[in-house]
Each structure stands twice: as C-alpha cells, then as structure tokens.
Amino acid sequence: MAEGPDAPRHPPGRDEIVVLRQVKKAFGDQEVLRGIDLVASRGETTVIIGGSGAGKTTLLRLIVALERATSGEIWIDGEEVTALRSERELNRIRRKFGVVYQYAALLDSISVLENVAFPLVEHTKLSKKEIKERVMEKLRVLDLDPDVVAPKFPAELSGGMRKRVGLARALMLEPPILVYDEPTSGLDPPTSRIVDDMIDEMRVRFGVTSVVISHDIASCFRIAHQAVLLIQGKVEAHGPPDSLVDGGSEVAKEFVRNSGVDVETVTRVTAPGSAPRSR
C-alpha cells in the first residue's frame, strides 16, 4: 500500500470527532510535540494531563486550529484540518470549538451581556436585538438570572458565576466540542468540584464532546472517560483514568503518585451509579 505524504488519507469513523495521527510540532529546532496519536470520542470527556512544559497548551492550540502542525494529520469532525490552507476554511473549523479559558478570561471593562455576545458579533450578521435575545436565553439556560447578571461587570460576580458566564460565551455558537484550558487551575478544592460538575453538566445537557487540558489529577479522575498523559511531547499513557494506576506504564503510576491525590477516594462520573448520563 502507498505510504508517505501523498498516500490517500483514511477518514476516521463518525464517532471519532478529534483524531491526531503522528502529529509533530516544532518551534525552531525545539520539537515540542513528538508524534502524538490521540482520539477523542464524540460525546465523551477526554482529559489531557501532563507536567509543566509537556506541550499541553500547544496541543490544544493545534486541535482548535489556531496553530499549524509541523507534520502529521489532524481530523476534526470528519475533516482533515492539516489539509486545509485558506483562513476561511480554518475559521469554519475554529467555529466547531467553544473555548473556555483559564479564569474564564472575561473582559472586565464590558458587561456580561457584551462578553457573552462577543462570538455572535464576531461571527454572525444578527441584529443587536437578536443578539441580546440569544444572550439572555443562553444565560437563562445556564441557570443565571439574565436580568440580574447581563448588566453586571465580570468583577461583580463570584468565581463560580464567572465560570458559568464563560461557558455561556463558549456555547453561544452551539459548537459540538468544548475545550477547556486548565479550568480548575488556581481554584480551591470545593470550587474545583463545582467546575468539574459544570463540565460534566455541559456534556450531558448539550451533548458536547469535551477536551480538557489539566494538571489536576483529582479532576481528571472525576470527569474523564479518557485520560491522556502527555510527557515531554509524547503520549505516555491513555485510557480510562484507572488505567493510569493499574496499566503498564510505570511513568503514569509515578505521575499520579507524585500528585499526592488519593484517587481511590475520587468519585468518577463514569462509575456505575454516578449521575445520569443523558436526557
């Protein structure tokens, strides 16, 4: 069979919504990602964990098409992103993702209404009135009282509410995939748990696929269907979170041990008898 760059590509199955094959990324002569193979299944939560500098954020930027791979294939929702060239085509891929940034990344100088409206202003030709209606509806859906919250500035909200507003903004264009960069970083354990619950709630209520970048082992064990451990630009281990501790990788076991988290005590969303998965 033909191999090499001109060989025919094989599209992934429909349920494999994010697929990376032998993806490499170099900045100058520093190879940051060194041949990543990864599959995120539709409707599931994939958590990518790894130490500082492992290449997590770089991987995320490649997946959401903000950065180009040096080599390898990236498929998003059945389309090969690495074969696309024009900004217009790449923008179409970018719209498939809602991105929830660390600390929600809301703009402090504008109201919640304007923050959440942002994707609609950027990407649609809707009228001001239609945009406001959609924002108010989205806030309501996310259990925020729109009349109270919309006129406020982000600084006037609690941390948990700010996260919800960030989610409302990420969901504005109804993307099939939500991506989170370090969603629990800098939060105390109870607030982290609330954010974990929110991530799972988004998956259940809106049927989205979630890709989460994290170095929070407890959070990974709570919400992941699949955990992917990234070490120095390579996938060291992947599978259900438990496979990190009872699988074949000594490095994975040590990574979990060093986190100091007693994973036995963490309640998993994937465990039998955990919260209902669909409605």
Ligand SMILES: Nc1ncnc2c1ncn2[C@@H]1O[C@H](COP(=O)(O)OP(=O)(O)OP(=O)(O)O)[C@@H](O)[C@H]1O
């Ligand atoms: N635009 C860039 N130009 C040059 N080097 C970069 C660029 N982006 C990332 N790097 C390098 O790639 C390596 C991996 O960085 P990355 O931010 O992906 O790691 P990370 O796993 O997200 O780390 P952290 O946990 O600290 O956020 C680092 O050595 C970083 O300096």
Ligand SMILES: [Mg+2]
């Ligand atoms: Mg990072």
